[in-house]
Amino acid sequence: MTVVLNFQTNHGRPLDLTVRDCVVAGWTGRDKAALDHHIEELAALGIPGPSHVPLYYRAAAGVVTQAYRVQVLGDQSSGEVEPVLISADDGIWLTVGSDHTDRKVEAYSIPVSKQMCPKVLARDAWKLDEVIDRLDELTLEARVMIDGAEVVYQTGTLAMIRPLMELVDGYGGLPPGTVMLCGTVPVIGGIRPADRFAMRLSDPKTATAIDHAYDIETLPVVN
Numbered sequence: 353m354t355v356v357l358n359f360q361t362n363h364g365r366p367l368d369l370t371v372r373d374c375v376v377a378g379w380t381g382r383d384k385a386a387l388d389h390h391i392e393e394l395a396a397l398g399i400p401g402p403s404h405v406p407l408y409y410r411a412a413a414g415v416v417t418q419a420y421r422v423q424v425l426g427d428q429s430s431g432e433v434e435p436v437l438i439s440a441d442d443g444i445w446l447t448v449g450s451d452h453t454d455r456k457v458e459a460y461s462i463p464v465s466k467q468m469c470p471k472v473l474a475r476d477a478w479k480l481d482e483v484i485d486r487l488d489e490l491t492l493e494a495r496v497m498i499d500g501a502e503v504v505y506q507t508g509t510l511a512m513i514r515p516l517m518e519l520v521d522g523y524g525g526l527p528p529g530t531v532m533l534c535g536t537v538p539v540i541g542g543i544r545p546a547d548r549f550a551m552r553l554s555d556p557k558t559a560t561a562i563d564h565a566y567d568i569e570t571l572p573v574v575n
Contacts, residue, residue, distance in 0.1 A: 354370050354371060354372055354413055354529075355370070355371045355413050355414060355416050355417070356368060356369065356370050356371070357369045357371060357416065357418055357438070357473065357531075358418070358475065359438070359445070359447065359475060359476060359477040360475060360476050360477075361445065361476070361477050361478070361479065362476075362477070362478045362479065362482070362560075363479065367440060367445065367477060369438055369440055369529070369531075370529055371413045371416050371529060371530075371531050372413055372527075372529035372530065373410070373413060373527070373529060373530045373531070374410070374411040374412065374413055374415060374416050374471060374530075374531045374532075374533075375408055375409070375410060375411075375523060375526075375530060375531070375532045375533070376408070376409040376410075376411055376451055376466050376471070376532075376533045377406050377407070377408055377409075377519050377522075377523070377532060377533060377534050377535050378402065378405075378406060378407045378408075378409055378462070378535065379391075379402045379405035379406050379407055379535070380405070380406045380513050380514045380519060380534060380535025381405075381512060381513065381514070381535065382511065382512055382513055382514050382515075383512060386512055386537075386538060387405065389538050390536075390538055393538070393539060393542065393543055394458070394543070396542075397455050397458070397459060397543065398459040399455070399458045399459050399462070406514060406519065406522060406535070408522070408523050409462065409463050409466045410463070410466075411466045411467050411471060412467060413531075415467065415469070415470050415471050416470070416471050416473060416531055417470045417471070417472055417473070418472070418473050418474070418475050418564075419470070419472060419566060420565070420566050420567065421566055421567045421568075421569060422452065422469075422470045422472060422566055422567075422568055422569070423569045423570075423571055424452070424454070424468075424469055424470075424568060424569070424570060424571065425454070425468070425570075425571050425573060426454070426456065426570065426571070426572075426573045427545050427570050428454060428455045428456035428457075428545065429452060429453060429454045429455060429468075429469050429545060429568075430452070430453065430455060430543055430544060430545050430546065430549075431450035431451070431452045431453075431472070431494065431496070431546070431549035431551070431568075432450060432451040432452070432453065432494075432506070432536040432539075433448065433449075433450060433492045433493065433494035433505075433506050433536060433537070433551040433552075434448070434449055434450065434451050434492070434533045434534055434535055434536050435447075435448060435449075435490070435492065435510055435513065435516060435533075435534045435535075435553060436448060436449035436473055436474075436531060436532065436533050436534065437480065437516060437520065437526060437531070437532045437534060438473075438477060438530075438531050438532075439526035439527060439528050439529065439530045439531075439532075440528055441528050443479065443480065443481065444480040444481075444520075444526060445477040445478065445479055445480060446477060446478045446479075446480045446483060446516075446553075447473055447474045447476060447477040447478070447553070447562055448473075448474045448492070448551050448552065448553035448562050448563075448564065449471060449472060449473040449474065449533055449551070449564075450471070450472045450494075450549055450551055450566070451466070451471060451533050451536065452469040452470055452471065452472060452549070452568075453465050453466060453468070453469055454468040454469050455543065471531070471533060472549075472564065472566050473531070473564070474551070474553075474562045474563065474564035475564065476562045476563075477562070478555075478562070480516075483555060484516075484517070486555075486557055487510050487515070487516060488509060488510055488511035489509065489510075489511075489555075489556055489557065490509065490510045490553060490554065490555055490556075491507070491508070491509050491510075491552075491553070491554045491556065492506065492507065492508055492509070492510065492536075492537055492551070492552070492553060492554075493506065493507045493551070493552045493554070494506040494507075494549065494550065494551050494552075495549075495550045496546035496547075496548065496549055496550070497546055497547045497548035497550075498544070498545075498546050498547065502548075502550075503540075503541070504540060505539060505540060505541075505546070505549075506536065506537050506538065506539055506540060507537065507540070508537030508538065509537075512537050512538075513534060513535045513536075513537070514534075514535070516534055519532065519534055519535075520532070545568075545570075546568065547567065547568055548565060548566070548567050548568065549565065549566055549568065550563070550564075550565035551563070551564055551565070
């Protein structure tokens, strides 16, 4: 199964990408203390730690979307803001995305939890080569809507995540058509579900940003 994504690039032209593979790089924290914090966050939910770091989880191409509204089963899922690499015929591009994950399922199988929920990507992209010399300065932020109130859910820089090309090399390269989500930054106030997830990747040098948000519709679980 393939999915076609449509991006507006910083070159002023559209980029159409046929997704053939989706890779979710996990446990990618560069700082051991921050990584341990994330492991503790998940352990509080009954989710076991990794066998080694980083890990590369696979998800079906069909879970990748650029939707503004998604449907999830039950009320135990949440988003994670992440830098996302998209490999096209003309090289690698950078955007922002959310590794939306079912936390209840994650407690018994992280790979299955990754497949359970959509991976939501923004609709803009930057050529990686043009920002690679300042990747650590780029910032990630997520805001969520919970009970009618918007709160900052995550914030940090890419310096908190392993160098992106190190992740690419660790996977063995990114063939065209591959989407790689590259890990997240710590959550403020604990992992929890929300009604809306807004994400931003910002470049302080150019005062530009890539934004995307999506509403989350919870479907009932019936027995």
